[in-house]
Amino acid sequence: MSAEARSGVTPRRPPPTAPMSKARYRVMMALVLLGLALLAGRIVDLHVFDRPFLQGQGDARTLRTDTIPAHRGMITDRHGEPLAISTPVVTLWANPQDLPADDIQRLMLARALGQELDTLNERIARYAEREFMYLRRRMTPEAAQSVLDLRIPGVHAREEYKRYYPAGEVAAQLLGVTNIDDTGQEGLELAYQPYLAGVPGKRRVLKDRRGRLVRDLTLLKEAQPGGDLTLALDQRLQYMAYRELKAAVAEHDADGGSVVMMDARSGEVLAMANQPSYNPNNRAGLDPQGLRNRAIVDTFEPGSVVKPLAMSAILESGEFDRDIVIDTSPGWMRIDRFTIKDIRNYGKLSLAGILEKSSNIGMSKLALQLDDPLVPETYRRLGFDQAPGTGFPGEAGGSLPAPVRWSSSQWAALSYGYGLSVSALQLASAFTAIANDGRRLPPSLLKLAEAPAGEAVIEPGVARQVLQMMDQVVQPGTGARRALVSGYGVAGKTGTVRKTDAGGYQENAYRSLFVGIAPVSDPRIVTVVMIDHPRGDSYYGGAVAAPVFSRVVGNALRLLDVPPDAREPET
Structure with a gap:
């Protein structure tokens, strides 16, 4: 018997639990079902409606x-x-x-990159938020x-x-x-x-979370x-032209220079060299002057090298024949307020003699007898005062004075190469007309499938006459004798022109030029040489530019297997 029974005390029992009301039960079940419904809805939403977005987000972290x-x-x-x-x-x-902060790994990375550790750490810190x-x-x-x-x-x-x-x-x-x-x-x-x-x-591609390709x-x-x-360029001729130009610029302590060599039959540019230059494979310490393609983008007064072109206009006028003699005495003349001079008094000269002696007086007297502006009109037909059309960025068109501003002195100056500006490429293109019986060929930097017909700008007979006159210019004993090429006939013209700046013509600053065609019997090459501001005792075109022409063209004719035209000049 239990203690409670022995004591006669009846134990207390807990009161029965009141049953859950139906309303409360329904609320609880509704909440449970609602939770399940929301969960199921979210699952459906993620797997059905948001699947493309979620798949894209996942792929974005793995697919690239x-x-x-x-x-x-x-x-x-x-x-x-x-x-x-x-x-x-x-x-x-x-x-x-993602880069490790460990100094050892960073040091290994810096050494492999060829950098200093401090430099690498500074760059990492600078880009830390990126x-x-x-x-x-x-x-x-x-x-x-x-x-x-x-x-x-x-x-x-x-x-x-x-x-x-x-x-x-x-x-x-x-x-x-x-x-x-x-x-x-x-x-x-x-x-x-x-x-x-x-x-x-x-x-x-598939990549891991570190961006590595899987x-x-x-x-x-x-x-x-x-x-x-x-390109139309012949690399053999380009190397040779550049070598000779660089040597001449160094020899005469010049500011720079250009050589342009064109195929006289097609107008293709076989070589185009410039000084100063630069190494495009290593541009550290690059001088911006070396970037400029002087042969195309720089213009200058051509001086006496355009006298053969002016002579073609004079012959085409019909006012003169080839046998006419012009008296250039006393070696100077006054026009307007200007005095035109020759190097010395050459006396009476034929047309060929005017070109050979490069007489400014002779050219001026011929040009001033023309009623029409035939000389500048011929220059324009030859491509002056207009872009060459090569597509090269910044190609220069040069300039000619407006006709309404011409005075007698300007008219005369144009005949001997002052008062206009041209580029070396324009000069070379213009002289293709002399080499091609009056047909000028536009310059081409790209190799052509066939030679263009060209544009007839000079009468064929006149072009041949001028070519013969230029042949007489380059003979032993003349000022252009250094342009002679052993075994080949050369037609050419020297030029020495004073440089200009904002204040006018500079003292003791010149450009030395030579333009030549070879061989005379069957022209294959037209070449322009320009040396900018040669210093020292020699600055005339015949002494500075002509020898470069001789070496460049002589090597080129042999490389091109052009047969000699049986001329052995005595230099």
């Missing part, structure tokens, strides 16, 4: 669309020799937020792989292309350059940028390489 670089088109000379090519390189980049920074651009694949082999988190690679110029400084101003993104910035690289530039492709999935678009460009 990568760009496939397209290499730039190659530039070659007329024989297919490469002048500009694109080589594969690797650019390393990083997400600064997700992209370049580590080093345009590395060789081998050097880049040595960095990637370190397997440092946050370091990634991107394939690119870098432009390389095998000829270096020899054809730098003509070819131009590309920038670090392989976009044309100067010269033909800029002029033909849309044609040379390739079209990048695209591919779908697998190629799909090729979305193939990369299209840029078009190849074939």
Whole structure:
């Protein structure tokens, strides 16, 4: 018997629990069902309605669309020799937020990149709030792989292309350059940028959370390489012209110079050299003066080298015949307020003698007897005062004075090459008319499938007469004798013109020029040589520019297998 029974005390029992009311039960069940319904609805919403968005977000963290670089088109000379090519390189980049903070790994990365640790840390700190920074651009694949082999988190690679110029400084101003993104910035690289530039492709790839490639999935678009460009340039002649020009500029301590060599039958530019130049493969410390293609973008007063062109206008007038004699005594004459002089008193001269002696007096007297402005009109037909049409960026058109402003002195000055401006390329193109029986050929920087017909600008008989006069200019004993080429007949004209600045003509500053055609019997080459401000005792065109012509053209004719026309000048 229990203690409670023995004591006669009845134990207390808990009161029975009141049953849940039906209303409360229904509320609880409704809440449970509502929760289940909301959960099911959310599941349906995520898997049905939000599936594309969520799938895209997931793919964005694993699937990527990568760009496939397209290499730039190659530039070659007329024989297919490469002048500009694109080589594969690797650019390393990083997400600064993923780079390790460990000093040892950063030191290893800095050394592999060829950088100082402090410099790398400063750059990482500067880009700390961003997700992209370049580590080093345009590395060789081998050097880049040595960095990637370190397997440092946050370091990634991107394939690119870098432009390389095998000829270096020899054809730098003509070819131009590309920038670090392989976009044309100067010269033909800029002029033909849309044609040379390739079209990048695209591919779908799978990457891990660190951005490392796991697998190629799909090729979305193939990369299209840029078009190849074939120039009229002959690399052999270009090297030779550049070598001779550079030597002449150094010998005479000149400011610079240009050589333009054109095919007399097609107008194609076989060589175009400039000084000063630069190495497009290493532009550290680049002098901006070296970027300029002086032969196309610079203009100058041509001086006496245009006298044969003016003589063609005088002969075409019908006012004079070839046997006329002009008295140039006493070697000077006064026109308006100006005095025109020859180097000395040449007395009576024939038309050929006027060109040989380069008489300003003779040319002025002939030009002043013309009623019509035939000399400047002939200059315009020959391409002066208009762009050559090569498409080269910044090509100069030169200038001629407006007809309403011509005075007698200006009229005379035009006949001996003052009062107008031209480029070296314009001069070469103009003299193709003398070499082609009066047909001027437009200059072409690109190789042509066939020679153009040209434009008839001078009467054929007159062009032949002027060519013969120019032949007499380049003979032993003349001022142009240094332009003679062994085994070949040369027709040419020297020029020495004073330089100008904002204050007028400079004292003791000249340009030395020579324009020549060879061989005379069957013209193949038209060449212009211009040396800018030669210093020292020699500055005349016959002493400075003519020897360059002789060496350049002599080598060119032999390289082109042009048969000699049986002339052995005695120099």
